[in-house]
Amino acid sequence: MDGKKLEYKGDEALKAIERLTAEADEVQKSILKEIVTRNRETEYLNKYMKGSKNILDFKRSVPVITYKAMRPYIQRIANGEDSSLITGHHITEMLRSSGTSAGEPKLMPSIAEDLDRRTFLYNLIMPIMNQHVPGLDEGKAMYLYFIKAELSTPCGIPIRAVLTSYYKSKYFKCRARDSFNDYTSPDQTILCHDSNQSMYCQLLAGLIHRHQVLRLGAVFASAFLRAISFLERNWVRLCSDIRTGKLDPGITDLECRSCMSTMLSSPDPHLADEIQGICSRSSWKGVLCHLWPRAKYIEAVVTGSMAQYIPALEYYTDGKLPLVSTMYAASECYFGVNLKPLCDPADVAFTLLPNMCYFEFIPLGENGSMLMDIGEEQEVPRDKLVDLVQVRVGCYYELVVTTFSGLYRYRIGDVLQVTGFHNRAPQFRFICRRNVLLSVDTDKTNEEDLHKSITVAKKLLEPYHALLVEYTSYADTCILPGHYVLFWEIQVQGSEANLATELDDKVLQECCIAVEEELDYIYRRCRANDKSVGPLEIRVVVPGTFEELMDLLIDQGGSINQYKTPRCIKSKAALKLLNSRVKASFFSPRDPKWVP
Template identity: 65%
Template structure:
């Protein structure tokens, strides 16, 4: 019904938002008390976080919620803070929990259309909470997932067959993520024959847990064998909750797990440890696509990878109605009751408008009026005080489900590397690294993780990539020689855009790209560091750019070898024309200022 009546549902949502928030200081500046939708579209500007932040900070320090929202703001949701720097604080009202719960409630009915019997077993889903703080005015500051896991909707789910987790709530709610991870893995191993699905919110968090299991399986086996919890688990709540799992020694189960974990290669380990598992669930789109090869390595060919939903701290957006599709083909159907959605058209998906550029109001497109194949930047208006807010996500329309459009997530709108006139965004970097890592895969290596850094300590400055690599061979892999990594450097540079290659080869304003190979576990240590400084392990995404500071110092301390691109990348106009021919008409690209500058040069 929602998708059949998407247009009406969106108009109803916006009308209710305007009625409830018309008297706020923020909306009154533009609407003068009106609740007219046309007036909203004419007068309320499209904004970024910097424009909303002063209002949020005023509320955090004690002013009334009514300056921004007609209802009481009960919590501030802290974003992950690893996509674009510092965490952002998003206002949230009590009824937002209903909207989030509504979307969660759709996931298992959708899955049941494709996989039967999911209510007959348990989920080894690995959720984690983060310790919350209070503002000066007493408003809780926490991640959106911590908010949900601490809510009555999650804690009072006794009759929900599909939310029967292997771990007790006390373990899930432990704020020490490593103690929680240890106990959740232990519960999952004890219940191994009852587990039908496994996963975590983000692929990175799930892989971190598997890496943790790889390091600590001996301790977990001993706990099962002797029926006693490891003394390193000091949380009283965890120890008490784990008593029923370790009531008696179980040497038979311990022997089974030990035999599996000590067999050598961990390829396909998840299917051997949890023989009845039907799928792995995690966010696998955007930069999380980097983790697909490792999930396939650990899961083996027989376990599907499933990506179920699209959400953020600002709002929840939609669900994947074809959960068993390839991760590369995931599209999300936007639910029109979550918020009011508008879209900034992006010309051919190539001209990404500068994030601070003023957007003319009449350029925005409503939810039901987007066009298949076109690219857009997402704008939301929420019940809790965000009005025409640019989320920063670039989406491509792939089709419609009734009247509701379906979108593929393309990338975050952020330039993450720049030395001179070059501007490399997250999508560009990911595409280039994906191209280069195929060289490693041909030599039986996997790129586990990567991040980047614009090193301006040299003249000229240059791009630095930190890479952590793992062998996929049961036997000794081919050596990681200099020529192999230098060829990866070259492949990355050849895949970056023309402006970068011109800066490198012609202007010499950018130096050769460098790959710094880091030791095993370096990116786990990076996660620990960032989580200890406020990020949530649930929402953690490896930052694709590292700023100077503790994170950079940590990674540099784990470097085991450095490699530089041995040659300038090709930057001929013929190569530029070939690139244009891939994307479409040259005429359409002439709207891009960076291309105009190149052609005039």
């Protein structure tokens, strides 16, 4: 398998992509045959296949499942039973999902060679980028990466976030120290368990090397914006460190102190003055381009729910830096890469690499109309699934994977749309997580519909120089009729803050009705005709609320790297926090337009 070779570089990596995608069907059949052959004697597969290694028997017999069906097996292994319950390999760790999309973390089994596959995909990124942005080997990358303290199962299997697993692995620690892997952050700062000390030191290192930085980034856009907010609060301390050549005493992690003290080997008042001059400006519009003037792009996930952060990133770059989403991955498995990384974020499509796992797809129709017909717990007919090379351009599908580590015909929960093919491998646009829904009556609003509606409504804030920096939602059914509640954090931008007209009740009320007007026919019917759903409500929260929400969810086991603001709140603690920070509340002033 190509995934066993890790050090693809330059043209060799690009040739590997061409070979895999040209032979996508053959590679997929080989992958499935290998998985079935290795794992056919496991308790799970043997229950359905009776020891057969025929892939046709697999497709006829093995059901399509969600995490609910796998949880008992995973829990048994966590409690000490053998890995052979689900896989023919030793499970080396459990990968803990963030839980911010689905409402609760999941434990995903992982075997040693899974790290090979993830590393294989990582090693394709720079050869792809170098095709489009030359000269990246002439400077450094300021990538902000973080780990999460690991736990363990009752029988001692490590529980880690998927990115923590990679950063603590030999593949990251022993990576080639060439120009493409030249990060401003010392490994010790990335591996620091205290996220605040890690953030401080990584930003300090990035500022020290500001004239050498060619790439900026974090895993998700949310983490990168958190770093900007951290910089706004702490740039005075950071400048003081650079000016004096002495690390702030608040950094107590010994390894961080050691590596950063070496980096701060002598005072640099000139650099401190440069940074102070930029950070003390009344407006931070374009601040990233001023602080890191040679930067060529920002690398972070800006698809799906992360699209909300594009306006904020464009503000801090003054629209001058491309926003690049390089890969598509999850805790369960890594899937594919973006072969056109400089495209507009709205046009990002990922090419699924056929050696990552065995891919299947649940058809959702040409316009996604079947999305609500196949619920999360509804049984999916086995003969309805479509293979990787059989998907059709323009159609919508839900992703299903079979992995070496013990997930069989497992529903990831992602809704994708086929945009084209690269050779024989399809390219997909990420649409939404299917299990993030608002529903009061017969209405069902998914993540994409909610995002589209809010995108339209937030334009009403623009004349007031106001920016919707973050949002989430929940369905309030405590009173009848129930209604949708949106929590909005609004920020007035830059030097216009003192000149901006105060946002009055009418503006936010118009935002409420603008959201409702963009929601689907069923919602509008429930509101205007059936009266089974009440007027939509926007609760405006105080600045910093969503950072507090992020802290809360990370404290509950999430990871900064993997954090995504939940678009539908399911945690009672999170809802209590949000409600405690509300400074004003507004309702739709009328029913949305509805035509039977």
